[in-house]
Amino acid sequence: MAKQVTAQIKLQCPGGQATPAPPVGPALGAHGVNIGMFVKQFNDRTADNKGMMLPVVITVYSDRSFEFAIKSPPAAILLKQAVGIPIEKKKGGELLPAEEKAKKTGKYKGFKVSQKQLLEIAAKKQKDLNARDLDHAARIIAGTARSMGLTVEG
CATH class of the missing domain: 1.10.10.250 (Ribosomal protein L11/L12, C-terminal domain)
Structure with a gap:
């Protein structure tokens, strides 16, 4: 059985410096996503763009798992x-x-x-x-x- 998409969240986070504080925490918490896991994965993948605001699109599935795609800076x-x-x-x-x-x-x-x-x-x-x-x-x-x-x- 395929996972069903429940939400798509678009945020701008500082590369390598995302924290569970707003806007990340409330946006993900409302959909039941593990905020700490997202922050850790995001910071690992964006360590080379430290401090630069990066758009990210997070896809949340029905089983509360997620995927995210990092876009290029504005x-x-x-x-x-x-x-x-x-x-x-x-x-x-x-x-x-x-x-x-x-x-x-x-x-x-x-x-x-x-x-x-x-x-x-x-x-x-x-x-x-x-x-x-x-x-x-x-x-x-x-x-x-x-x-x-x-x-x-x-």
Whole structure:
């Protein structure tokens, strides 16, 4: 008899530093998942990306077992890293009011990203993007860079 999927949980956790504290504990505890086992497995698999926020999709089955897939870091974080912008920490899923969001768009004017950097980021993210090839993935990343206010060279 096949296992039945009861839930899919999407979280962002710091690589190699996940803890049973919120948001991980409450999200998994509500579905009866062994939180300590998830934290240990996640930290082991993400030790090389220590501290970087990584999206993770956890599939919970009817017998309370689970599987998880780790996605590549968000393009905005990889772009900030490439051009040397410090990455600010956000308070857990806190959303900004619309007017504050509008003020923040394009706030990284003056920073430049090269075509080589775009290709490197696209190569990291290609499996998570809906792109037919590396050039197409690089164009998607370039669009993200422009929306952040970065200047795309080349």
